[in-house]
Amino acid sequence: MPIDPVNLANVTISGILTGLVYGLMALGLSVIFGVARVVNFAHGEMMTMAMYMTVLLFGQLHINPFLVVIPVAVLFFFFGYLLQAKVIHPFITRPDHAQFMLLLAIAMIMTNALLIVFGPEARTVSLDSLLESLETGPLLVDRGKLYAALVAFSATLALFAFFRLTPTGTAIRACADNGLGAKVVGLNVKHLYAIAFGLGAACVAVAGCMMIMLIDLTPALGPTYTLLAFVIVIVGGLGSMNGALLAGVLIGLSEALAGLFIAPSAKSMVSFALLVLVLLFRPRGLLGDNL
Amino acid sequence: MKPRAHLLLAGLCAILLLLPYFAGSYILSVATLFLFFAYTGQAWNILMGFAGQLSLGHSLYLGVGAYAAAGLYFHFGIGPWAGLWIASLLCVCLAASLGGVAFRCGISGVYFTLLTIVFAEITRIGFDHFTWVGASGGLFLKVTQRDQIDILNLRGPPALFYYLILALTAAGFMLCAWLLRSRAGYYWQAIRENEEAAQALGINTFRWKILAVAISAGLTALAGVFHAFYYNNLFPEHVFNIGRSVEIMLGPIIGGIGTLFGPILGAALVTLLADGSTELVAALGWDVPGIKQLIYGIALFLIVIFLPDGLWPALARKLKLSQ
Numbered sequence: 001m002p003i004d005p006v007n008l009a010n011v012t013i014s015g016i017l018t019g020l021v022y023g024l025m026a027l028g029l030s031v032i033f034g035v036a037r038v039v040n041f042a043h044g045e046m047m048t049m050a051m052y053m054t055v056l057l058f059g060q061l062h063i064n065p066f067l068v069v070i071p072v073a074v075l076f077f078f079f080g081y082l083l084q085a086k087v088i089h090p091f092i093t094r095p096d097h098a099q100f101m102l103l104l105a106i107a108m109i110m111t112n113a114l115l116i117v118f119g120p121e122a123r124t125v126s127l128d129s130l131l132e133s134l135e136t137g138p139l140l141v142d143r144g145k146l147y148a149a150l151v152a153f154s155a156t157l158a159l160f161a162f163f164r165l166t167p168t169g170t171a172i173r174a175c176a177d178n179g180l181g182a183k184v185v186g187l188n189v190k191h192l193y194a195i196a197f198g199l200g201a202a203c204v205a206v207a208g209c210m211m212i213m214l215i216d217l218t219p220a221l222g223p224t225y226t227l228l229a230f231v232i233v234i235v236g237g238l239g240s241m242n243g244a245l246l247a248g249v250l251i252g253l254s255e256a257l258a259g260l261f262i263a264p265s266a267k268s269m270v271s272f273a274l275l276v277l278v279l280l281f282r283p284r285g286l287l288g289d290n291l
Numbered sequence: 292m293k294p295r296a297h298l299l300l301a302g303l304c305a306i307l308l309l310l311p312y313f314a315g316s317y318i319l320s321v322a323t324l325f326l327f328f329a330y331t332g333q334a335w336n337i338l339m340g341f342a343g344q345l346s347l348g349h350s351l352y353l354g355v356g357a358y359a360a361a362g363l364y365f366h367f368g369i370g371p372w373a374g375l376w377i378a379s380l381l382c383v384c385l386a387a388s389l390g391g392v393a394f395r396c397g398i399s400g401v402y403f404t405l406l407t408i409v410f411a412e413i414t415r416i417g418f419d420h421f422t423w424v425g426a427s428g429g430l431f432l433k434v435t436q437r438d439q440i441d442i443l444n445l446r447g448p449p450a451l452f453y454y455l456i457l458a459l460t461a462a463g464f465m466l467c468a469w470l471l472r473s474r475a476g477y478y479w480q481a482i483r484e485n486e487e488a489a490q491a492l493g494i495n496t497f498r499w500k501i502l503a504v505a506i507s508a509g510l511t512a513l514a515g516v517f518h519a520f521y522y523n524n525l526f527p528e529h530v531f532n533i534g535r536s537v538e539i540m541l542g543p544i545i546g547g548i549g550t551l552f553g554p555i556l557g558a559a560l561v562t563l564l565a566d567g568s569t570e571l572v573a574a575l576g577w578d579v580p581g582i583k584q585l586i587y588g589i590a591l592f593l594i595v596i597f598l599p600d601g602l603w604p605a606l607a608r609k610l611k612l613s614q
Binding site for chain 2: 039087094096097098100101102104105106107108109111112113115116119120219223227230231234265268269272275276279280283
């Protein structure tokens with residue numbers, strides 16, 4: 001079956017746009033792991049919570065999802081900060097698996113609390129202004145997807161700028177590089193770890209607000225997206241911010257192409273296959289290990 | 292173990308053996324579920340508790356074991372007693388090769404855990420399209436008269452399955468007790484505590500980790516065979532679900548990772564808590580879909596924070612059961 005080149009171009013663009021949102025989501029996980037060394041097994045669940053918040057604010061108060069981004073991100077920053085400072089920090093000296101189970105427990109509580117409160121039905125947000133697609137020549141671009149990708153990419157750039165340009169960002173990078181050394185030169189490591197977790201949570205919250213444009217919302221999304229975020233981060237290189245972004249786009253693109261060439265249900269198979277290949281041949285991920 | 296502990300164990304065995312004579316069908320089904328999780332918890336505990344490798348994908352072996360035995364019975368009329376060997380052997384080979392690849396490539400810790408999830412997910416998606424066993428539509432075994440006992444084909448009343456899983460749990464317990472005192476058990480514990488040090492002492496950690504993963508998978512496959520013939524229906528969505536893997540490991544984590552009694556105590560507690568709360572909510576006339584998993588989550592959260600070694604070590608100290 002010959003593939004129509006216009007269709008292929010459309011799918012490619014759509015895949016890259018989705019990938020930018022994936023990238024931001026994975027970036028949150030990467031920051032949390034790279035700095036605080038916390039394996040955030042509740043990442044997809046945090047995203048789902050942000051999505052419910054967006055849907056609720058839109059459905060009840062009719063606030064545009066693109067405006068909701070900022071308050072939701074701020075809220076999740078504080079949520080992440082408190083979670084790290086109060087609950088997770090004592091686990092830093094415990095074995096890895098204890099921390100893993102703690103976050104798994106948090107994930108289970110979140111998913112099922114959402115299920116109990118909102119029920120299992122799928123929800124969507126439909127904005128009239130986003131219904132028509134952008135037409136440039138023969139190409140069709142979904143407006144909602146385009147805006148979502150733009151917001152996600154701006155948030156990504158802002159995060160990169162924060163880590164490169166601000167003193168706090170530099171201090172967090174120092175913590176990530178050498179926690180003990182950071183402590184020795186007088187940095188408040190616990191506070192900085194919590195900020196990093198907060199930033200990661202804010203990232204995934206923004207990604208969640210934008211994800212509303214891409215997928216239907218159910219409480220059961222959490223585990224799937226936690227797994228997807230981990231796959232992206234490992235493919236990109238655990239702890240590497242550039243890697244997370246690159247792998248996000250790569251996985252978004254390969255999912256879209258798999259949907260076109262093989263079958264929509266083969267989407268996650270392709271990303272899993274990528275993960276297994278990376279683990280076998282380049283265990284440190286595509287882009288090394290530095291923040 | 293002290294004599295008191297022996298006495299307690301004997302009492303527990305007597306209650307479990309006589310349960311079908313005085314318990315109703317509901318209690319019996321809850322007890323069967325409890326033993327199912329006690330047994331799978333023991334199997335999981337060999338890998339995590341003894342050898343220190345955290346698997347979050349044990350539903351893989353549960354599902355493959357269940358589907359292998361059920362598929363053979365469904366298509367060729369091969370009974371479960373022959374099928375369980377094939378199912379178990381299949382899972383041993385699967386686990387040894389997956390573990391072999393993972394351990395050979397130096398995948399450990401979090402990476403290993405994620406890989407176990409990914410393998411289970413890949414298999415789930417694969418079985419969703421595997422038409423020989425009904426794909427996502429499910430595989431159903433013929434249900435016959437429930438009062439006729441056909442041990443050869445494992446068709447019969449709930450009490451038959453209860454005794455079956457009780458025997459499995461008891462055998463699993465004895466196997467674990469023996470393993471823990473065997474050469475393998477000591478090697479595993481050395482690997483669990485410090486893999487590099489174990490390697491420096493000349494332990495071939497690769498080989499012993501493979502052994503742990505293979506034994507654990509082979510035992511889990513037997514639980515899968517039981518699952519297939521007890522419930523008579525299999526759906527990839529259920530049996531390979533990550534929620535299954537979580538349920539398997541909840542018992543040992545809550546009871547005490549790496550202990551002999553932990554998985555049993557934990558499974559009892561988890562089953563009581565989950566079924567108790569579901570019943571309570573149902574009795575109040577509410578329809579709350581996620582309550583069981585919410586309780587699981589809260590129990591796991593509290594245990595990990597307040598009793599990281601699990602309930603059994605604390606209980607044993609309190610009752611002065613261990614030295």
